[in-house]
Amino acid sequence: xxxxxxxxxxxxxxxxxxxxxxxxxxxxxxxxxxxxxxxxxxxxxxxxxxxxxxxxxxxxxxxxxxxxxxxxxxxxxxxxxxxxxxxxxxxxxxxxxxxxxxxxxxxx
Numbered sequence: 001x002x003x004x005x006x007x008x009x010x011x012x013x014x015x016x017x018x019x020x021x022x023x024x025x026x027x028x029x030x031x032x033x034x035x036x037x038x039x040x041x042x043x044x045x046x047x048x049x050x051x052x053x054x055x056x057x058x059x060x061x062x063x064x065x066x067x068x069x070x071x072x073x074x075x076x077x078x079x080x081x082x083x084x085x086x087x088x089x090x091x092x093x094x095x096x097x098x099x100x101x102x103x104x105x106x107x108x
Contacts, residue, residue, distance in 0.1 A: 052093050055079065060100040063091050068105060 055061070059071045061081065069081035072088055079096065080088045 051099050052096060055093070055096065055099070060102065060105050061096050062098040062100060064095045064097045067091075068100070068108065070105060 055071060055074060057071055057074060060068070061071060061079075062068050063081070067081070067083055067089070069083040069089070071079050072082045073080040074093075077093060078090050079093055080090050082088050
């Protein structure tokens with residue numbers, strides 16, 4: 001009487017690609033994360049792995065703890081590092097974080 005009924009009206013068909021357009025921002029975020037976070041991390045990991053495999057006796061290195069030394073002996077998983085004359089420590093290869101240019105220790 002005083003209140004009229006409101007009936008749901010059928011909307012027209014959705015425009016072409018309406019479902020894809022709803023996921024487009026999420027797809028864009030995944031692409032940005034890949035190029036800004038995932039890809040550089042994979043590149044850095046590949047470079048670190050190559051550096052650890054190319055280590056040789058006599059290379060000057062820095063460990064993850066900041067110890068600077070020269071490699072005296074290498075094995076598959078460990079390296080003996082000479083940090084002072086007649087002072088050697090054993091570290092895991094994965095703990096080596098940086099390969100220094102030759103002669104760096106003498107300049108310190």
